[in-house]
Amino acid sequence: MSTATPGRRERLARLAGAVPVARILALVGVALVLGAFLSVLHEILVVTGEPRRLYYVVGGAILAGTGLAQVIRPRTAAGLGVAGIVVGMYLYVTSLPGGFGFLALLLPMLDDAVALLSGLSVLRIVNADVWALAAAPAPVFLAWSATTLVGVLGATLAVAFGDFDHRGERLRNADGLVVLLSAMVLLTLAVGIVPGAAGSFVSTDGVGTETSTVESSLVYAGDSVAVAGAVELSPEVRYTVEADERAYWRVSTYDRYTGGGWVRTGELRPYQGELQGPPGRNRRLEQTYTAETDIATLPAATRPTEVRNVPVPVQVDDAGGLQPAGPLQAGESYTVVSERPAARSGALREAGTDYPDDVEERYTQLPSSSPERVAERTDRLTANAENPYDTARVVERYLENNYAYSLDVERPRGDIADRFLFEMDAGYCTYFATTMVTMLRTQDVPARLAVGYTPGQRVGDDEWVVRGYNSHAWVEVYFPEHGWIRFDPTPSAPRERTERQRLEEARTADSPAVDTGASVNSEYDAGTPEPRDDENGTPGAGGPGASGGRIDRSSSVDPGETADQETDDGPLSGGSVPLPTPEQAGFGLVVLAGAAAVGRRTGVDRRLYREMWLRRLPEGTPEEVVTGAFHRVVHLEERAGREREPGETARSFLSHSDADARRVGELYEQARYGHGVDEADAAEAAARLAALLERRSRLPHRVKTPETRGR
Known part of the structure; x- marks a missing residue:
């Protein structure tokens, strides 16, 4: 039992309202975008070299982006980012055996940049560790400096929640965004972004099923x-x-x-x-x-x-x-x-x-x-x-x-x-x-x-x-x-x-x-x-x-x-069935969240809940069972087109219904206003409700009463 006073509850509510949830989620979006990008570079360096060098480069870029964001304009930050890319690629090209003769393969270099989306293809290039270190700082600097300035950047998640933050929209209306993110995951699983890259999130350490x-x-x-x-x-x-x-x-x-x-x-x-x-x-x-x-x-x-x-x-x-x-x-x-x-x-x-x-x-x-x-x-x-x-x-x-x-x-x-x-x-x-x-x-x-x-x-x-x-x-x-x-x-x-x-x-x-x-x-x-x-x-x-x-x-x-x-x-x-990788589990949660959001927008979740609610009477005394049966009968009548007016009695509302519905109404009045009901009355109410469901429901009609649960 909560002991919070009304004044304390008001202070907690004001504090919760002051937390910029949408902005925090936008920053999470930026972190996810950078995390996805940097995770590929990290895997490259795990294979080809020493990943600690990446930590130093990324840390330096974050510090530079955070500090310079307070004193430079976004356009200047963009220019510095481009300069960082140029310097990084210069260092990479000069590390190659052929030096600048490698510029004859400019198109393959661009292919390698696009292949970053799949990770494995990038491992084909010579000096991939130098390439990864050259590619890391500029995007990190740009994203983090812009994030420090406006608080809303990053791919879909960051932009969407940044827009929510800007318009002050309630987060409970974000189910459309969740559906979009889920669809993106499903499309990624089905279609490879990079030609020749498998459209699958199965880990390379995982176990294939096909022989x-x-x-x-x-x-x-x-x-x-x-x-x-x-x-x-x-x-x-x-x-x-x-x-x-x-x-x-x-x-x-x-x-x-x-x-x-x-x-x-x-x-x-x-x-x-x-x-x-x-x-x-x-x-x-x-x-x-x-x-x-x-x-x-x-x-x-x-x-x-x-x-x-x-x-x-x-x-x-x-x-x-x-x-x-x-x-x-x-x-x-x-x-x-x-x-x-x-x-x-x-x-x-x-x-x-x-x-x-x-x-x-x-x-x-x-x-x-x-x-x-x-x-x-x-x-x-x-x-x-x-x-x-x-x-x-x-x-x-x-x-x-x-x-x-x-x-x-x-x-x-x-x-x-x-x-x-x-x-x-x-x-x-x-x-x-x-x-x-x-x-x-x-x-x-x-x-x-x-x-x-x-x-x-x-x-x-x-x-x-x-x-x-x-x-x-x-x-x-x-x-x-x-x-x-x-x-x-x-x-x-x-x-x-x-x-x-x-x-x-x-x-x-x-x-x-x-x-x-x-x-x-x-x-x-x-x-x-x-x-x-x-x-x-x-x-x-x-x-x-x-x-x-x-x-x-x-x-x-x-x-x-x-x-x-x-x-x-x-x-x-x-x-044994292998356990899912963290990536698989994360993608699965996104897909499940998307399915839940689709259900919410289409009303499927409410309909499914109502169908399950119809078939499961509350546990408790015979009065509670009869009352639960009555509320379900009212729901069936309203779903059939009859609307109960405020203050209308049970007898009046069910006067034109069939015998089963009227009998449940009578038992409800007996429980509410009469001498009460016993176990036999509760069982009768459940049986009458089951008969109604058999005639009217789209789903199997078995009603779970307190006595039949667990059988």
């Missing part, structure tokens, strides 16, 4: 690879390859690790007739690819130096990968000449660590959020390795010998490499390769993820049939004076068995496009034996050169760090 193929998750991934959960194998034939020797047919490489996947940085450039080969000792390999189906990739053995007879325009990425401008049609062919590294293992051991600055910076990057235990375990595993080559071989063999191969895995939340290393027992190539690259980078060994196809089924002395299930991910490690060398930590034997089993299933089911004329009854093995690079001693994992037995994980980890350990945010057992 894809290894091929679609890797070689068709485009600029980014998101590590998936369970995947399937496609037995359909993609290419026939003619070459003097088998090789891994590479499609692309990825350098920037996000913790949940991979991004390929840099821009594509047109192929102009010749490409630079790798340094050191190489051997030439010519390959001719014939598409057996319409396909939008251009595989090539590492490293392509010449492409001939391609039916579509070709673009080249920074790593020398070939990207078609359009799909190849079935039957179309092209030829690639590659220079393959031929360094022997002894030469690689002596290569040293004198890495070029750009290679070391780009290919040793890890998110600042990476757990320390990955580096700690790698330190222990490689303690006896004397050079980067031996470090890579130890990590390769450790993963191959200690983790099983499986396509049926649940994607963990959090950092993929960390969760695979400590909390999973099995995975497929993407997990193995991602983990190996991450482990090597903790040792400052430049490494990257490569995707493409394994050699496929040999059907002739110099011919291979490549199927969808040959899609694969592996690791490339950089060695000074030799370039990029392939390592493959995925266990090859179980993968080959899985591929053969999938092919036999497809053949038994008479599935189309799983064979060519040469692949049926071929005298060669239908499997995918791994190619051995005898010169550098790096066979596919599990191949003839993979020495060393199974490593006892328990001997190299601390107690409690076993691979089958589960944590609350690790792999979910038993098919």
Whole structure:
């Protein structure tokens, strides 16, 4: 019971009225707008650099905006903001390897600015951390200085509540704004703002529900690879390859690790007739690819130096990968000449660590959020390795010998490499390769993820049939004076068995496009034996050169760090439904608020409330039950078109109604003015009301009386 006196209540009411609620909500809108913008920049810096630098830049911009807002005009503030953008972009451009030559790519730069809306696309640009720091201060300064001056800025929320504040409108009339905000969220979920960006608020650390193929998750991934959960194998034939020797047919490489996947940085450039080969000792390999189906990739053995007879325009990425401008049609062919590294293992051991600055910076990057235990375990595993080559071989063999191969895995939340290393027992190539690259980078060994196809089924002395299930991910490690060398930590034997089993299933089911004329009854093995690079001693994992037995994980980890350990945010057992992310929960609340506002504006909420009210009599004495039934009968009569006049008696109002309504009225008068009612009278009133509802209501008529509740 409140003890506030009337005078105190009046003072509290005046104080509440003096609080500028609309203005506060407008400022909240500004904070949300800046928060959304800065959260993207923060995620970029978590992946690419040290996010604390962003805190300093933003804090300085807020202080400058707050202080200068008192002494400068808005037009001057706008000019300072533009100058800040120019200075920031100047610093960014001068940080690039090509300096101002990068201005030739002005349109791609504008694309990157627009791609800020999706975040992930921005990770493709070179020196994304510098870009993020350059982009941060000007918008913060402008928004905060203007906010200090007028108190009403920011996108929809800020403008709308600023208008409410200006016109003095009551906040209870803001349901239209809530509907608008809810519609914006729903449209964002359905339509991507940036071309190529997914219109979804599912976190990149979340778990997808659709099962894809290894091929679609890797070689068709485009600029980014998101590590998936369970995947399937496609037995359909993609290419026939003619070459003097088998090789891994590479499609692309990825350098920037996000913790949940991979991004390929840099821009594509047109192929102009010749490409630079790798340094050191190489051997030439010519390959001719014939598409057996319409396909939008251009595989090539590492490293392509010449492409001939391609039916579509070709673009080249920074790593020398070939990207078609359009799909190849079935039957179309092209030829690639590659220079393959031929360094022997002894030469690689002596290569040293004198890495070029750009290679070391780009290919040793890890998110600042990476757990320390990955580096700690790698330190222990490689303690006896004397050079980067031996470090890579130890990590390769450790993963191959200690983790099983499986396509049926649940994607963990959090950092993929960390969760695979400590909390999973099995995975497929993407997990193995991602983990190996991450482990090597903790040792400052430049490494990257490569995707493409394994050699496929040999059907002739110099011919291979490549199927969808040959899609694969592996690791490339950089060695000074030799370039990029392939390592493959995925266990090859179980993968080959899985591929053969999938092919036999497809053949038994008479599935189309799983064979060519040469692949049926071929005298060669239908499997995918791994190619051995005898010169550098790096066979596919599990191949003839993979020495060393199974490593006892328990001997190299601390107690409690076993691979089958589960944590609350690790792999979910038993098919549990993952909890929503904070973003999902926030968007869900906005959508629910919008639905409630729509209901309020259309009257649906009142109608639903009345329908529920009709069916639920109040608890209490028989008098209270009968009185509740009477009020509901009156509501039914008024809804039918009769309006009760002030002072009109129950008997008069219900005189022209049916017998059930009149009887409830009589019981009401008996309870109100007569000798009272008992339990039997209350039950009769409830039954009469139920009969009325059965005849008149649009919804099921069961009445919840105090006696029937809880049954």
